[in-house]
Amino acid sequence: MNEDELVAAIAALTGPTSHVLVGIGDDAAVWQPSRSRRSVISSDALIEDVHFSRAWMSPDDIGWRAMASNLSDLAAMAAHPRLGTVSLGVSPEWTSDALLECYGGMARCARAFGLDIAGGDLTRAPVLTIAITVIGEVRASNCKTRSGARPGDVFAVTGALGASRAGLDVARRTVQLDDPLTAIALAAHRTPQPRVAAGRWLGASSHVHAMMDCSDGLSSDLARMARASGVGARIERVPVADAAAAAAGALGVDPTAYALAGGEDFELLVAVDARAFEHLSRRFHARFGHPLERLGVARADERVVMVNQGREEPIAQTGWDHFSQ
Amino acid sequence: MNEDELVAAIAALTGPTSHVLVGIGDDAAVWQPSRSRRSVISSDALIEDVHFSRAWMSPDDIGWRAMASNLSDLAAMAAHPRLGTVSLGVSPEWTSDALLECYGGMARCARAFGLDIAGGDLTRAPVLTIAITVIGEVRASNCKTRSGARPGDVFAVTGALGASRAGLDVARRTVQLDDPLTAIALAAHRTPQPRVAAGRWLGASSHVHAMMDCSDGLSSDLARMARASGVGARIERVPVADAAAAAAGALGVDPTAYALAGGEDFELLVAVDARAFEHLSRRFHARFGHPLERLGVARADERVVMVNQGREEPIAQTGWDHFSQ
Numbered sequence: 001m002n003e004d005e006l007v008a009a010i011a012a013l014t015g016p017t018s019h020v021l022v023g024i025g026d027d028a029a030v031w032q033p034s035r036s037r038r039s040v041i042s043s044d045a046l047i048e049d050v051h052f053s054r055a056w057m058s059p060d061d062i063g064w065r066a067m068a069s070n071l072s073d074l075a076a077m078a079a080h081p082r083l084g085t086v087s088l089g090v091s092p093e094w095t096s097d098a099l100l101e102c103y104g105g106m107a108r109c110a111r112a113f114g115l116d117i118a119g120g121d122l123t124r125a126p127v128l129t130i131a132i133t134v135i136g137e138v139r140a141s142n143c144k145t146r147s148g149a150r151p152g153d154v155f156a157v158t159g160a161l162g163a164s165r166a167g168l169d170v171a172r173r174t175v176q177l178d179d180p181l182t183a184i185a186l187a188a189h190r191t192p193q194p195r196v197a198a199g200r201w202l203g204a205s206s207h208v209h210a211m212m213d214c215s216d217g218l219s220s221d222l223a224r225m226a227r228a229s230g231v232g233a234r235i236e237r238v239p240v241a242d243a244a245a246a247a248a249g250a251l252g253v254d255p256t257a258y259a260l261a262g263g264e265d266f267e268l269l270v271a272v273d274a275r276a277f278e279h280l281s282r283r284f285h286a287r288f289g290h291p292l293e294r295l296g297v298a299r300a301d302e303r304v305v306m307v308n309q310g311r312e313e314p315i316a317q318t319g320w321d322h323f324s325q
Numbered sequence: 326m327n328e329d330e331l332v333a334a335i336a337a338l339t340g341p342t343s344h345v346l347v348g349i350g351d352d353a354a355v356w357q358p359s360r361s362r363r364s365v366i367s368s369d370a371l372i373e374d375v376h377f378s379r380a381w382m383s384p385d386d387i388g389w390r391a392m393a394s395n396l397s398d399l400a401a402m403a404a405h406p407r408l409g410t411v412s413l414g415v416s417p418e419w420t421s422d423a424l425l426e427c428y429g430g431m432a433r434c435a436r437a438f439g440l441d442i443a444g445g446d447l448t449r450a451p452v453l454t455i456a457i458t459v460i461g462e463v464r465a466s467n468c469k470t471r472s473g474a475r476p477g478d479v480f481a482v483t484g485a486l487g488a489s490r491a492g493l494d495v496a497r498r499t500v501q502l503d504d505p506l507t508a509i510a511l512a513a514h515r516t517p518q519p520r521v522a523a524g525r526w527l528g529a530s531s532h533v534h535a536m537m538d539c540s541d542g543l544s545s546d547l548a549r550m551a552r553a554s555g556v557g558a559r560i561e562r563v564p565v566a567d568a569a570a571a572a573a574g575a576l577g578v579d580p581t582a583y584a585l586a587g588g589e590d591f592e593l594l595v596a597v598d599a600r601a602f603e604h605l606s607r608r609f610h611a612r613f614g615h616p617l618e619r620l621g622v623a624r625a626d627e628r629v630v631m632v633n634q635g636r637e638e639p640i641a642q643t644g645w646d647h648f649s650q
Binding site for chain 2: 013041043049068082088099100103110122125239
């Protein structure tokens with residue numbers, strides 16, 4: 001089984017639920033504490049040497065990125081971060097000082113986006129294991145899922161892709177970049193910024209039909225949104241971050257493929273009503289200082305293709321699937 | 326640093342929080358979604374070969390126990406279980422079938438106590454890692470913490486202790502018991518019952534001043550409640566489960582010490598107004614079919630002692646501290 005098949009089998013086991021409006025399979029689950037409000041909950045575990053390595057990240061950065069990854073799931077539901085819990089599994093290699101530095105990175109990221117850390121759990125583990133749960137709140141009318149895209153919608157992302165992957169390659173010394181791209185790439189990888197403000201802004205628009213984050217790489221995530229929505233996708237262009245273009249150039253690989261497969265960028269992927277896209281994109285630019293990047297359109301048949309020199313080619317799902325590695 | 330010191334250092338890092346009423350250090354954190362209601366959240370991670378082993382537990386039992394351990398934290402806050410998330414880190418040794426069996430045990434336990442599993446996360450890990458977060462709700466006036474015990478209060482537990490430890494010893498074949506104690510001990514270890522109903526019942530009484538669960542062993546947990554409440558404790562007797570008494574006998578150790586250090590029993594420890602204890606205990610017996618077991622009393626000085634043949638002896642904190650192992 002791959003990850004998506006296993007998730008489907010697990011969702012079948014949990015059965016129908018009485019309190020939950022959006023369950024297993026989206027970025028976060030949604031429940032309804034009152035008529036007009038929705039609470040959003042998301043959990044993510046980060047495992048040493050699977051998701052991060054002390055060889056190329058400081059404990060502080062590891063903590064920041066773990067928290068940012070969870071906040072990105074709230075951003076994708078247009079939710080306001082409220083509170084979270086942190087369970088740490090600690091291996092003997094981690095001193096109390098390193099552990100507190102890691103926790104400091106988490107606390108700093110949480111504070112930067114308005115989240116209170118409310119509790120948690122400490123235990124031993126063979127490698128550092130960071131399991132975070134975050135809860136946010138959103139007005140019922142603003143909450144977006146990944147399943148609302150309609151044929152004809154414009155697919156777009158909140159920023160250029162691939163910088164985090166370039167930062168990982170710089171940190172691993174598989175590539176060298178000039179300044180300031182080195183610093184930009186490393187920052188994108190080590191202290192990524194979850195798009196909390198952009199998510200809430202986009203959630204407030206009724207023209208945004210679906211939203212999710214790009215944490216696994218656009219090629220995987222776009223296919224997931226299309227499948228959840230019962231549509232296909234025709235991608236005309238992929239916005240490549242400058243650092244990613246430089247890294248792809250240095251490695252001699254196609255910049256678009258590099259950006260598509262990168263992952264961990266935490267940009268938001270949206271499906272927007274086509275008639276409203278230009279206006280929304282201009283307003284987005286005015287608010288956030290850079291455009292909402294158009295990727296292509298949703299189509300009625302369920303194929304996900306990329307236009308390459310005028311020809312449609314299927315997009316390989318080259319993103320990160322933890323179970324296919 | 327031991328676990329309690331590390332938790333204190335972490336709590337200092339997270340700083341003051343605006344939404345959270347009870348934060349790091351209690352069984353669960355509490356926040357206030359509306360004036361009269363409290364939401365309670367708790368996270369626990371269980372790590373293969375730290376908290377459980379496939380050598381003496383089936384995947385189904387591992388799943389049940391992981392969920393029960395989290396529900397016990399809600400029981401300790403008198404909360405009604407609502408929803409939870411599950412993050413699984415999966416090692417290559419776990420087949421999809423074993424994983425789904427484990428998830429089935431979690432889902433069965435969740436359903437038995439009214440909790441909806443709302444989402445989660447799957448990733449690779451070096452050993453099976455089960456990180457669960459659960460959310461419950463409680464009326465503001467019923468929510469109990471571990472810090473409310475007052476000098477003169479009666480300390481009591483919701484049931485006899487040590488059966489889970491006896492089950493572990495049976496499963497590991499370090500001890501043999503006669504039937505039906507073997508079955509009782511194994512069930513206590515493999516499919517423990519969180520005291521959700523007892524917790525809600527006790528929470529509804531204004532005479533219950535403090536409550537927590539005994540997951541780390543009564544000796545550790547009683548010391549924690551006493552410290553959090555700024556009181557001491559004088560323990561006169563410890564109720565030992567029949568299976569624990571038999572196991573201690575077979576091993577040639579003191580049954581009381583065995584029950585004190587056992588842990589994982591998930592009974593609730595309460596501090597009750599002394600004048601109300603007899604009446605409350607009788608009502609508890611009528612409702613749950615067995616007595617609320619009196620341990621001793623809270624005292625104004627901060628010593629935690631046990632009465633042994635008329636002499637007061639300090640209680641060794643022999644419970645489970647993950648960081649002192």
